[in-house]
Amino acid sequence: MARKRVDLDRRTVLKGAAAGAAATIFAPNIVAAQSKVVRIGMPTILSGRVAQLGTSSRNAVQMEVEKINAAGGLAGRQIEMVIRDSKGQPQEAARVSRELVNSDGCEILLDAEASSGSFAVQEVAKDLGVLVMHTNSETSSLTADPKIRIPLAFRSCRQGIHDAVASGAYAAEIAKAKKLNRWGTCSPDYAYGRDNTQLFVEYLKHFYPQAEVTTEAWPKLFQPDYTEVITRVLQSKPQALYSALWGGDLTSWVDQANIYALFSQMEVFAINMADYTALTAVKNLPKGIHSATRYIKTYPATKANAEWGDAYRARFKEYPTNWSWENWVGINFIAEAAKKANSADGKKIAEAMRGLKIDCPFGTDGTVTMRADDQTVIGYAIGWGTTIPQEPYVPEVKGATWDTILQLEAEWKKRNNYT
């Protein structure tokens, strides 16, 4: 079956490639603004080791665009998605984005890139003056830092600082109850891993000052063998361990830590564990790992959330990812704002989007809001729970309180001179 799909792919691909080349080289000036459709360019990662993130983003967007178009599109114009692979390389993301706008006539960019790519796309959007929705970059500074922020750029995904406050609060509560004072960390040695872990520790100590970090391990990103990292952690015998490892790195770390019986020797908080890709991949998932929710059907425990999860799974034969719901939010914000502005023009949509609140299965209270002052989404569901080895994987989720998050976020912004 897989083979058949390949053949089909290849044929369409060849046609597509030829047509694309011809279109771009011989007719570079497509004036899309006058056409009936509105093109939205979507650079994302469709190949390489994290390709699944990109394909799951594309899937979610496709599902939503069908609905939006059925309901009239953007102010009467049908959406046409132009989705391109950046291979996860920022310079390719920049190139592809420029090309999407300059020669494919895209009027809006839906940036489904990892953080590195997002900053590159942000630069392109700044240069070309188009509306961009960052759907996956969790790096706080992208929208929080006024030096980087631009008026036409929005973010529809979780943000590092929100996660950190929620995590700190949850971990502190467990620590208090179980007297977990000696902590270790084990996170990938790159920007996300470092920022995430540093902020977590900060808020853990904020809520539970007795906690101290006695050991740190920083494996490389995509490191295949974590043995030395695991034994290093075991040597220092912390009572609890925090990890920001994710994806395949997390699962191989879990597999390798498992045979050292690490999970029976300390409480483990792995923020990215409760993501279906990781949960379903690990064959011998240890019971009782604490994790924040990425996307999980059980939280928010609403019918809308469960229905969306089931629909996605029924259609694509796989679980949605964290990136799927974030793209859902991104495309729906664009659609709602266009409805409000009654225009498909980027600047008008941007105007309408600031402060907009929309209904959303992934909101804590059934809605999410695009905060006006820094153009990033708030009110989405964040929670923590512990794992069990089979469905529903994380049966009980304790939701974070947004009031605390927003208050501490404001203080954090002040400290960083972001206001």
Add this chain to the structure above:
Amino acid sequence: MNLAALTDCLTSASCLVTQTTSGLIIGMLLFLVAAGLTLIFGVLKVVNFTHGSFYMLGAYLALTVNGLTDSYFLAVLAAAAGVGLFALVFERFFMSKVYGSNVLMQLLVCYAFILILDDAVKIIWGPEFKSMGMATVFQKPPLFIAGGIVPVFYLFLIIVTLILSLVLWLIITRTKFGTVVRAAAVNPSMVSALGINTGLVYSGVFVLGGMLAGLAGGLAAPVRSLTAGMGFSILIESFIVTVIGGMGSIAGALLGSIMIGLVRSFGSIGFPLFVEGLMFLLMAIILILKPSGLLGKEG
């Protein structure tokens, strides 16, 4: 840098046991991949950049066979056999066409296969990362030796790889095939003049090297996440190992692997933020002192 922690570790039996076994396990799995790489280079003078992809293929084949038969041992055997077969096809129909031509052409053929295999794996097994799961035999609590923690599975892996190294050593030194292979590495034209088809010897070496890589992939599969592109980091580490040991020297590869394993395990105690750098540093120092590697021949 944390030298105090390192001295503490070196004087504590439990830490020594844990870190030494962890160093050995890192090293021995690396050795299986590096041994094939160095063997192929030694005999054919070809750098097989696809060796990491062989390892990846081994892991995926093991995953599939494990899923079908639920037997880790069959899975490992199938990985070795399957990759050996693939190596044969690769050598006969592609690599052998660029022997004796520009090194860059050989590099390009390998580069092409790295790209193709990564995509092929994604098409066949899907883009998401996979995990094979531990065989029930090894789902046991780790052993505690002198206070140090030694997982049962790793003990098994160390023993198996040691046995494999021994078998490899016996093949190379005690069998006619091995004797011919060593001779072909030194003087292929004389070997040919004695009536031996060197082309077949080359294929044999490629197959043996491929089987080792496949075996390593299969053996490690329960503790690795399987994903397209997983071969590359192992390839780079194998290069470091073979260069340290001397290109073409299997004993050198063993020495290099164990050194790298120990540098990683003890380095992570003493220099937790510089483990990677430590490996490169070790390589640079060794190459500066001995430009052809520890056991390499002066070229």
Add this chain to the structure above:
Amino acid sequence: MMATRPNLVRDVAIAAVALIILLLLPYVWPSKMVNDLIIRVSAFALFATSLNLLVGYTGMVSFGHGMFFGFGAYAFGLSMQRLGVSIPMAFLITVVSSALLGLVVGAISIRLKDIYFSFITLAFQMLLYSTVIAWVPLTGGDQGLMGGIPRPPFLGIDLSIEAHRYAFAVTIMVIGLLILRQIVESPFGYTLRMIRDNSERATFLGINVFRAKLTAFVIAGVFGAIGGMVMALFVSGAYPEFVNWTMSGEGIFMIMLGGLSTFVGPAAGALILSLLNDVITRGTEHHGLFLGAVILLFALGLRKGVTDFVADWFRLRREASSRSGS
């Protein structure tokens, strides 16, 4: 019969014509996509041609040349972001620092022969890559230099304007290639060829092979870094991918694709590979499969670079005409 050798005047004239054509192109063919393509190709052309100074002219197969491309991008980006200097000053800093890097890496690597040289250059590149990824406060780690590279105007040139950026990139490329051309056609260029052909014999002519190789390595490093700088200006950032091994792999492929026996081969290869990449990624997410197949076709089928075919064709034609003439 003396072979006619290209003289400086002729090369300058060709460069001037090429530059004028490139500068006029946006007026004749106003496509932003073509502009973007040419800017990227400018960066890669400098990168590939400088690599060919090592591989093609000196016979030093470096697997780590991407190190300089990435280093140039970061050195330039960081000078602009952190030091707030002018663009010419940042350019100077980039050139000097990459020369120093070339000197240190070269002094260690050149002692090694053949495949060992290749690997140690690759190792240095991977070390730099690891450093870039891990040194988050300076480099931004995997996210690259964030927030864009400032592009303050200088000498009436404002690189935040696309047209200026385009003109700047092609001018740098043409001048850079002209300088590299001068180097390979200088006495030093012929010293390098002699080392490539027979370095043992070269020492018996009194040539200091180590010194010549080191000089070549530093020069190649500097021009590789300038290529990286052009790329950093274009994407307004610097990314770890620039320092990754794939960059070196692509550089080698550009050389092979374009042909390493002609001076413009690598630049032609840069153009072809960029086009190929754009077309393939546009059409499929399985670009590894397609690019791999193209590379295989090339390596097992053509076995020669595109400009090699052109050069052969010219030679055959010349020989045929001289034969019929005599």
Add this chain to the structure above:
Amino acid sequence: MLEVKGLFKSFGGVAAISDVNIDFPTGSLTAIIGPNGAGKSTFFNLISGGLTPDAGSVTFNGTNLVGRSRAQIIDAGIGRAFQVARIFPTLTVEESLLGAVTAHRRRAQNITHRFPLPEMRDRMLEVADMLGLTEKLGVTSANLSHGDQKLLDIALALVLDPKVLLLDEPTAGMGPDERWRMIERVHELWECEKLTLIFIEHDMDIVFKIAPKISVLCYGRLLAEGTPDQIRTNPAVIEAYLGTSHEEAAV
């Protein structure tokens, strides 16, 4: 005068050259002969800096050359050509010779001018003319005939203005006519350039015809020295070359 005294060199414990003492007066022409493996090429390598002796001295006009770099030995005036022509296959004859002149005049690192520097031409043309390569200047070295490659190899040594020229089997692998042409050139060279010439040769007809003095090496030792007539009748030399008579007797 080039004086070799007490020269020793061994490889892995096997002596390749042991206790060789030979003087080469200025302007002399000497042939070195000896069976295969006698150490003739090693001897040349030791004089020209290709190898460093284990013991002994090589003195040229009063200065000891042992331990000097190749470049210094070249500057002192020792030039050599090789048994298998060592040339630059992708360069033309002209380019190779010009490159050698450039290197010799310390302009190898020059990047500001175009190759070739005009002042290098005369010497190149002079040497090309001397060795009869003028017609072949534009030919790529790899495409030269075997004999011309050997001539180019000698020319590469000659452009460096040597005072002593070492030729390792200048006629190796040549056809009969080519061989004599080559040796005539070599002889002419010796006469015109006032060189001290030392050459290794297997062809005894040639050796006896042109060499006023012959040194015979055998198993790394100097077996005999003398005029052609002395060598021809030396019993030790005959034995070394033709085998002992007892083999014949044993039949």
Add this chain to the structure above:
Amino acid sequence: MSTSPIVRVAGLDVFYGKSQILFDVGLELKQGQTLALLGRNGAGKSATMKAIAGVAPPRRGTVEVAGTNVAGRPPHVIARTGIGFVPEDRQIFPEHTVEENLEIGAKKGPNGQDEWSLKRVFEVFPLLEPLRYRMGGRLSGGEQQMLAIARTLMGNPVVLLLDEPSEGLAPIVVARIGELLKTLRKTGATTLIAEQNMHFCLGVADDAVVIDKGAIVYRDTISGLKANEEVRRRYLAM
């Protein structure tokens, strides 16, 4: 003794790069015959041997072994037709023991002959037996020469090609090798010996061909050659 030749070489032209080394070389070897190929250094003896063995294939010409033309085939194919080649510089595998060197050469002959074993080799070459575990690289020149011959014999060749077996060896050792070849000759071996040392061939060979400047210039019995002062002086002596 059969009269039809086992090896018939005709019209060999060999080039190294652009220069022609052999011109129309031809020779024949009959069963049980020992033929000496004599000539001075560089006359083309090795080139002839290598062309027959396929190590340096000829550009033109035929090499018939038992009626089949093998010119241009890979060396191992030619070796399997029964051509046993002992190269000039012996090419012992230096880091293999004597026994391993022999083992590499071991194979059955083209018609399944399996006369040579380690045991038989050590009978014929008693000097090698005590050296059996010594590394090839640590043997003396004479020992290496014996090993090289023995190694080729292990492959049960129909014809033995010996390229300058006496070269670089001390006279006493040369004598020993000579004795050995005589022993082999008595066993009915067919051998082509390239030599510059005529005296060495006198008791060993039946017939001789003289090669000079890449062409065969003289053919006779070995005793005929010995008697021909003129030819000897012209092509072989100093």
